[in-house]
Amino acid sequence: MIRQSLIAYGAALAETKAALPEPKGSEVLLKVSSCGVCHSDLHLQDGHFDLGDGKRLDITSGRQLPFTLGHEIAGHVEKAGPDAGPLDPGSFYAVYPWCGCGQCEKCRKGQEQLCDTPRHLGITVDGGFASHVLVPHPRYLIDAHGIDRRLAGSYMCSGLTAYSAIRKAERFLPANGSVMIVGLGGLGMMGLEIARALTSARPYAADVVAGKRETALALGAVAAFDPTAPDARKLVLKQAGAMDVAIDFVGSEASLTFAQSVVGKGGAVIIVGLMGGRFSLPVPMFPLRELTLAGSYVGSLDEARALMALVREGRVRPIPVSERPLSEANAALGDLRAGGVTGRVILKP
Known part of the structure; x- marks a missing residue:
């Protein structure tokens, strides 16, 4: 089989070839029709997460090179x-x-995404930037008939991550409340669409790129803001009022600082993105504002199935998507790193 493989951390992917694996036991060999490109792939390519103050979380151990990235597989x-x-x-x-x-x-409770010894495809074991991928059990195969074939795999990461975050946010959302989607990459676009489908909240959006703000407005955001504007917080409070929930799909010091600044008393910030950095807030602000900060990591298998049912019903509209051949994996990663992707890029073997 043909793969686009990580052969050294911090370096470009390279085409490699390998014999097709023979599925054993409950394993299933899947012929890949598409695989989405996710921002997490950049962190894996780099081999670390940014912890701020010049510190890094090394994630190179336990992964034999060459290694195949890609976890949004169909x-x-x-x-x-x-x-x-x-x-x-x-x-x-x-x-x-x-x-x-x-x-x-955790696995017995249906929270396999939080397993301490995971077999996450494209993360800890070879993934879908390839012509084929080995799936450990058929329970991980979710029927995707009637769903946009270009986006089916991406619903398993960007869609699922957004879905799970919105579900966590619901406990803080009153009827006809307000939610701020921070970051309008593929993940944030999914978040905006799923918030519209699942809640009665008024959706707002924030991104540094004007074109992405325009896309968010076209998708139904009430208003879209530039979080880097000097008066960004004042503009939000003046035009929309304090948010009940902000969901940070970027996960940087700047995005989280903005997200928490526009949330009112008793509100919550759900942190999803992994861009990196550090964040601080005076301790008294937590009880005085009754502020909740919560992390959200992808989602469960049950949530994945529920999301796909929602998509099949037509309640989640497709986000913008572009297709590239597998051979252009490096170009796709480069465009994503530069912030030049609206929606999702998928690779087709």
């Missing part, structure tokens, strides 16, 4: 192990990539 079954059960090779599947060990308490 395709068809090519072959299955003897314990996988009957599978229709003509069916189209999205792959839930956040596979756990299946044995620990």
Whole structure:
């Protein structure tokens, strides 16, 4: 099979070839039809997360090179192990990539994405920037018939992450409340669309790129703001009032500072993005504002299935998407790194 592989951290991907793996036990060999390019792929390519103040979280251990990135995967079954059960090779599947060990308490509770010994496709084991990918069990294959084939795999990360964050936000949202979506990349665009589908909240948006703000308005945002403007907070409070919830899909010092600044008393900030940096707020502000800061990491398998049902019902409209051949993986990563992507880029083997 052909892959776009990480051969050294901090370096470009390279085309590599390998024999097709033979599925064993419950494993399923999937022929990849598309794989989305996610900002997390950039962190994996770099080999670290930025912790601020010049500090880094090294994430290079436990991954043998060459390694295949890509976790937003969709395709068809090519072959299955003897314990996988009957599978229709003509069916189209999205792959839930956040596979756990299946044995620990988190996995038994259905929170495989939080497993301490994960088998996350494209993160800890080879993923979908390839012609084929090995999936550990058919339960991770989610029927994607009737769903935009270009975006089916992306719903398993950017869509699922947004869905889970919106679900967490709902407990802080009164009827006809307000939610600020911070960051309008593929993840934030999904967040805006899913917030519209799941809640009665008035959706607002913020991004540093004017074109992305315009897209958010076209998708139904009540208003869109430039968070870097000197009077950004005042503009939000004047035009929209204090937010009940802000969801930070960037995860940087600047984005989180803005997000918490526009949330009113008793509100919450849900932190999703992994851009990096440090953040501080005087301790008395938490009780005085009754402010909640919460993290949200992708989502569960049950949430993935619920999201796909929502998409199939037509309640979540497709976000902008562009297609590139697998051979252009480096160009796609470069454009994403430069902030030049609206919506999602998918790679097609």
